[in-house]
Amino acid sequence: MNTILVSVRKLVEFVMMNGSIDSRFVGSNVLQEGTKTHQRIQKLRGEGYEKEVYLSLKKQVESFLLLIEGRCDGIYHTEERITIEEIKTTKRELNTITELDYPAYWAQLKMYAFMYMEENEISEIDIQMVYARRDNEDTVTFRRHYNKKQLTIFADEVIYEYLLFQKILWGFRKERDQSIGELVFPFDSFRKGQRDLSKAVYKTIQEQKVLFAKAATGIGKTMATIFPAVKSLGKGKSQKIMYLTAKNVTKTVVEDAWKRLTEKGLCMKVVSITAKEKICFQEETLCQKEFCPFADGYYDRLKEGLTDVLRNESLMTQSVVERYAKKHQLCPFEFSLDIALYTDAVICDYNYFFDPKVRLQRWSEFHEESIVLIDEAHNLVDRSRDMHSACITKSIFLQASREMKNINNDLYLQFKKINDKLLSWKKEIINNNQYVFEEKPTFLLDAVNEAVKACEQWLLTNPSQMSYQDVLTCYFEGQDFLRIGKEYDARYKTVVTLFKNDVNVKLVCLDASLSIKRLTDKTAATIFFSATLHPLGYFQRMLGSDQEDYHLSIPSPFDSDKVKVYAQPISTIYKDRGKSINPIIQSIVKTFHTKPGNYLIFFPSYEYMDMVYEEYVPYAISDGVTTIKQDRLMSEEERISFLELYSIPLNKVLIGFAVLGGVFSEGIDLKGERLTGVGIVGVGLPQLSLERNVIKEYFHTSGHNGFDFAYVYPGMNKVQQAGGRLIRTEEDEGIILLMDKRFFQESYRTLLPPEWRNFQ
Missing domain, CATH: 3.40.50.300 (P-loop containing nucleotide triphosphate hydrolases)
Known part of the structure; x- marks a missing residue:
């Protein structure tokens, strides 16, 4: 029996996917505001109301056992009827919302209703969809009534369509596991030192540990790490591989290694992630349907594109992704990220795993079953410091304050406040071009926090203003500064740099090892490897090693x-x-x-x-x-x-x-x-x-x-x-x-x- 665990939300989102990519600004507090709105409405419900109700369902279809689970927002229990409720928050004007809008929301609610009926053996049920404004207390409610037969037909259709795609994936996995069992090392023999590295990687993965491996250039580190990782798939917890590279040129070497394994009989789905600016089909990377035909209706075509590329390709390099993206009129960058959810391996830059600003949130649910291979790991020391540092530049906020002076007084004053604080700092350290402050610059962080809030309100209501981009730049710089400000501890220092009339304040991460370790602790296994992890103790210290981690040093095998x-x-x-x-x-x-x-x-x-x-x-x-x-x-x-x-x-x-x-x-x-x-x-x-x-x-x-x-x-x-x-x-x-x-x-x-x- 093939068991699949899926949430109600993911089930219906996949089956009902439709619409366009929209990268327009939505604010950072949508989740927090939505939670507060949910809690406010739930508090107003009277007796007989149960909030946040866990529901589950086991459904056997052919050789598949589908375990569906979720948590509905609330259930009304009365003698006359049972009502399942979902609350959705929005910034949209409520008088513009109709009952026919958001079919995926209704599908989610209907699945909850069906699951409740199955669990409690009732024949009729009501459902209600509540749309609530996040910025005030207005709501609008739509109600529907269903019987068991209606919802059974609906649920069967949703499950059937979901399983159509899942059957394809299970077929791939069966083929993959069989090919892995038959796979042999793709060269006539191991190079000297290559077998030792390969055995160490395999042992580390089986024991779900961390390995720091220094292996001389030329022994074939790429294959010595990929081959044992592939052989480990399907055994124990590991089901996916994430291969991280520091430079784009390295990616080609990794792709060639997987290509060789494929030629030797490996059946495996691998995708390479290419940076958005390098793969975008448009001159300007503006992901909105009004400006990009590949964003317009993206989700209407995605399922067909995914099925096509996964059925016909094993190694999805940049050129392959671009070819199928053009064929199905899909954004190539978003397409590669969506493909990654269904592949056995992902090749990508360090950023997609380590950088809190850009890491693959979609992939994070797989971390516990992922083997992470970190190539040229010596590069991660400085790269991780940069990822966990942030700066504020006076000239950016000065320019924005000038733009806002006659447009929005509140925003003008917030930007001016930051500019004034940086100016006062400049006057204090006039005899130096740079200065170090030991403490967190709380007074500046407070001002930035207020400015970010004001930016968010303005950006949400003025998407077409001429000054929009200047304000957005301030918003993102401020958000990054605040995020690092929350991390600020003994591992940080504040460096102020003066250049002519400008002032730059940087929250400098001196040691990112703790941040690295927090992420690698979540994986099935992590392999740091490089020809130049020397001295090894230095790199272990800088990359978050502890006493239980393995380490290996393989000398040069060459004459x-x-x-x-x-x-x-x-x-x-x-x-x-x-x-x-x-x-x-x-x-x-x-x-x-x-x-x-x-x-x-x-x-x-x-x-x-x-x-x-x-x-x-x-x-x-x-x-x-x-x-x-x-x-x-x-x-x-x-x-x-x-x-x-x-x-x-x-x-x-x-x-x-x-x-x-x-x-x-x-x-x-x-x-x-x-x-x-x-x-x-x-x-x-x-x-x-x-x-x-x-x-x-x-x-x-x-x-x-x-x-x-x-x-x-x-x-x-x-x-x-x-x-x-x-x-x-x-x-x-x-x-x-x-x-x-x-x-x-x-x-x-x-x-x-x-x-x-x-x-x-």
Whole structure:
């Protein structure tokens, strides 16, 4: 017997889905206001009224046992009749609502009535739908009467249509589980170290634990994590996989791994989530039916689109999602999110799991049965800090206050109040460009809270005003600031930055490990993995590890003789950069100009890179060397063009200049002769800043080496990542050139991979 548990709401919403996507502003307090309205109306009900009544129903259809449950808002019990009530709150004018509106609401109410009749063996029942305004006490009520036969026919039709789709999903799952049982590792053999990682991942999932795995570049980490995760599906609690990536370029590698498994017989549904701005069909991402044909009537066509794509596709990449979205006239971004509810695996950015602003709420109900694979996990340290930080900028509120001065006095005064408070702060710290406050800025948060409330009221009633976008910007910035303000504790500091006439107040998250752990604690299992989780203890501390978590470190399996590592004791600190240019150029010429091949030189900043590149070009021209340089704002097409130069080994020298920590320093595969050598200038330390110094002080007072935590470990991680572009397979060989005298210090040298430490 196949058992399906579903809520009344989800049951009818799926069957009755219709209408358009509408991203217009609705306010943040809709849920709270709705709850208060429900409670107010329920209090007014007299004797014989029971509120929030739990109802359930077991329904067997063929080989399926459907367990339906829900909680109706209220039930009237009188001698004459039973009445089931639902209360729906709205901002809509009540005199514009008719009994025929909102068929999904009526379907939900009718299902509750049927469930009550089944449970209590009665033959007739009344239902009433109450629409209540959230901003006043007005209501309108519609009543209907049904007998058992009418509701039985209705319920059978709803359940039948719901099961039509569920049967498709169960067919997929049966096929999936059978294919998993027969699936073998998709290569002739495991690479050295790959089996160890795969076994550790499998054990971690079976025991529902957390694993921190440092595994050298080139052993095949992607397949070593996906394969055991796939084999674990259907065993125990885990039923879904969430594969998180830090960069878009990594997603292609993950898709290729799943494609290979599919070619080996795996039957599994996998979808890739692409950012809205990259997948949207329109020039402007305005998700309203008046502006977008793919939003207009979206839910009328969604069921057909879902059935079509799931029946015919296994790996739903961006191009596949776009193709079916165009075929069924659906918003591709929302379509991918809806597909994700019914797939076995989702490939997406960290944001969709960790960022409180954008994480997949639809997927959250599956977290307890989800295996979460976190690729390039070293990136999560800084990314998670950013996710849990927020700022307020004076110029944004000043502009909005000017806009509102002759439009809405209340909103003008609220914006002016924030501007004035920031201005007074500016006057207090006039001798500094930046300043740190230990305490939560309560006085500012209070003002922002009042402004956000005023914004919400205005936005709801003025959707067509010219100043709408300026107010909306203030609203979202204020909301984010308030959300982080609620989290503010010893892990936070307030950093105030002055720039000309502007003031920026940032609530800086110094340590997001607790926030990470709260989420990973909810999963079936979590795997953090990277080639550069070194030192491992640092990353365990920063990513929310506890004593029960597993950890694994797999050394490089490749012949160290295949990599020639050289180092030049050049001072690259800021004050010596001018003097370092010629020694860097001479090192590049001496090391890379003598052997044809493709090379990449990484620099700690664009500015430094440009300084060296400008003086290096004449040497390149003289020796017939082809050069290319990473630009600050490269488009996707320009990045592809950059890498395409490395697609074919040359019989001459190609040297690319790029930035440490950028798109070309990690997550790209340049196997074999595509890359002959890598040069690294500096030790990658983040630029000295007040914010970094605050992080340093925080960890120093926590008993750690603050400078290492804030600067050295993040910097040397970039160095390891950049060098890791060189050796991707057992056949690869090449040269690494380290240019900084700090590499000769023991404290830095020990942070290099073991096979690099005996450099010449």
